[in-house]
Each structure stands twice: as structure tokens, then as C-alpha cells.
Amino acid sequence: MLAADLGLRPTKQRGQNFVTDANTVRRIVRTADVGAGDVVLEIGPGLGSLTLALLGAAARVVAVEIDDTLAGALPGTVARFAPEQADRLDVVHADAMDLRSLPGPPPTALVANLPYNVAVPVLLGVLQHFPSVGRGLVMVQLEVADRLAAAPGSKVYGVPSVKAAWYAEVARTGLVGRTVFWPQPNVDSGLVGFTRREPPPTTASREQVFAVVDAAFAQRRKTLRSALSRLAGSPAAAESAVRAAGVDPGERGERLDVTAFARIAEALPGNVRASRRERGSERTQAKRGSERREGKPAR
Numbered sequence: 001m002l003a004a005d006l007g008l009r010p011t012k013q014r015g016q017n018f019v020t021d022a023n024t025v026r027r028i029v030r031t032a033d034v035g036a037g038d039v040v041l042e043i044g045p046g047l048g049s050l051t052l053a054l055l056g057a058a059a060r061v062v063a064v065e066i067d068d069t070l071a072g073a074l075p076g077t078v079a080r081f082a083p084e085q086a087d088r089l090d091v092v093h094a095d096a097m098d099l100r101s102l103p104g105p106p107p108t109a110l111v112a113n114l115p116y117n118v119a120v121p122v123l124l125g126v127l128q129h130f131p132s133v134g135r136g137l138v139m140v141q142l143e144v145a146d147r148l149a150a151a152p153g154s155k156v157y158g159v160p161s162v163k164a165a166w167y168a169e170v171a172r173t174g175l176v177g178r179t180v181f182w183p184q185p186n187v188d189s190g191l192v193g194f195t196r197r198e199p200p201p202t203t204a205s206r207e208q209v210f211a212v213v214d215a216a217f218a219q220r221r222k223t224l225r226s227a228l229s230r231l232a233g234s235p236a237a238a239e240s241a242v243r244a245a246g247v248d249p250g251e252r253g254e255r256l257d258v259t260a261f262a263r264i265a266e267a268l269p270g271n272v273r274a275s276r277r278e279r280g281s282e283r284t285q286a287k288r289g290s291e292r293r294e295g296k297p298a299r
């Protein structure tokens with residue numbers, strides 16, 4: 001086994017669970033509809049099983065890997081198993097959370113088995129910093145897949161749902177059992193497909209809208225009048241802004257779509273800026289993802 005040759009021991013810290021089933025990687029590439037003209041961004045290629053399948057379908061693959069051993073071994077793995085495709089691979093040794101630029105032509109698609117513990121912030125980061133990525137398919141923890149694809153009113157609708165909807169149409173496209181991974185995780189996984197679209201028309205910035213989203217879901221049982229009072233400056237100012245946006249102040253954030261959040265951001269007094277809450281919420285999502293992977297209860 002390649003992992004044994006490398007002396008590799010997967011770590012929970014980095015959410016390393018490698019796909020070992022050839023049928024699964026072929027299914028991912030097929031479902032992602034990767035074509036001969038695509039430049040595919042892959043986050044966390046691991047041992048390279050999905051990378052090899054992507055190289056067989058795409059024009060180029062840019063694989064971003066944080067692990068020193070895996071990043072160093074991937075070119076050799078491709079040269080060994082697909083030598084005719086080795087010149088179409090770029091390996092970027094970096095943390096995907098800090099990714100801002102890539103070598104070569106801009107990526108057109110994201111296809112990845114995302115590490116469980118950072119799946120949401122990595123996906124949102126790619127959508128934010130690489131506008132050339134027009135579509136994609138990611139494999140994530142099943143609970144995260146449900147959250148990303150949830151519609152307003154759903155019990156699992158929340159911050160990831162709204163922020164993903166800012167960038168794209170998102171849908172769950174399949175279920176992946178835990179037995180196709182090594183080591184086997186304690187949860188099943190889901191496939192999430194997305195197609196980029198324009199953000200809702202608004203004079204508010206993305207940061208302003210996301211600040212409203214974070215505040216609305218910080219305590220999801222609170223009404224918008226209460227949840228947004230600190231951001232607006234007072235409960236009365238929050239109520240006024242929510243009413244101006246055509247929303248009932250007694251409603252909760254879980255009932256609103258991204259367009260409604262954008263209208264509220266426009267109506268809030270002053271120049272609302274995203275505070276540390278946005279970055280903090282992403283770190284919290286990453287921590288919770290790691291805990292759920294280990295079978296710990298969600299908080």
C-alpha cells in the first residue's frame with residue numbers, strides 16, 4: 001500500500017480520511033461533469049486516487065496539499081500510475097485556508113474530498129477568492145452536506161447555507177458510505193454540487209451581509225429584532241431596519257433567504273462591517289466538524 005511505503009499515519013488534526021474505492025472516485029468525476037477543457041482545483045488530494053481520476057478527464061489539475069509527505073509524494077505517484085498525464089499536474093504545498101493564488105490558468109471547477117474539520121471555510125474561501133471557479137462537487141461530512149444545501153425553514157439551515165447561497169446554487173447530489181475511506185470515519189459523507197451565480201443585487205457588501213447572517217444565527221432561537229440589536233445599535237434600530245427590508249422583526253433568521261439578509265444589511269444604520277464574528281464562526285465550524293468526525297456530540 002502506498003501509505004505504508006510513505007510511512008504515513010493519517011491524523012485527526014488534519015481530518016485525513018483517504019478514499020480507497022476506485023468506483024467512488026470515478027463516480028465523483030462523473031457526477032462533477034469534468035470535461036476536457038476544465039482546469040480542476042483539488043483540495044487535499046491525499047494519496048492521489050481522485051487526482052488520477054481527474055487527470056484522466058480534465059485538461060489540468062491543481063492539487064493543494066498541506067501535508068509535507070503527501071505533497072512531496074503526489075508527483076511521483078502520478079508519474080508511476082499515469083506517466084502520460086504527469087505534465088498536466090501542478091502540486092501546491094500550502095494550507096487551503098490561506099489560499100489566494102494558484103499557478104497556471106485559473107481553475108474552472110473545484111472537485112475535492114474536503115477534510116472534515118475545515119470543509120465549510122475552505123469551500124467558502126475558494127468561492128470568494130477564485131471567481132473563475134464556476135461549478136464544483138465536494139465530498140464532505142453528511143451533516144455538513146445537509147447544512148450547505150439546506151433551504152430556509154429547514155432545521156439544519158444556518159450560516160453555511162446562507163453564505164454558500166451568496167455565491168452559488170447548492171444541492172446535495174449523493175451519499176457516500178464510510179467504508180470507502182481509510183481510516184474509516186465514524187460518520188457517512190455526502191456529495192454537494194454547486195453552480196456559481198451572481199450574488200443578490202444589493203448595495204451592501206458581502207462583509208456587511210455576512211455580518212448580519214452571523215448575528216442572526218448566533219442565537220438562532222432569538223427573533224431578528226433581538227438578534228440584530230447589537231449590530232444595529234439598539235433593538236429599536238434593528239426593528240426599523242428589518243421592517244424597512246420587508247421582513248417581520250418577530251421572525252427568526254432560519255426563515256430568511258440570502259436575498260432577505262442582503263436587504264436587511266442595506267437597511268441597517270451606519271456602515272455595518274463584519275467584525276471578528278465571521279472569522280470566529282468559521283473557526284467554530286471547523287472545531288465542530290472535527291468533533292463530529294470523532295463521534296463527539298455537536299454543541
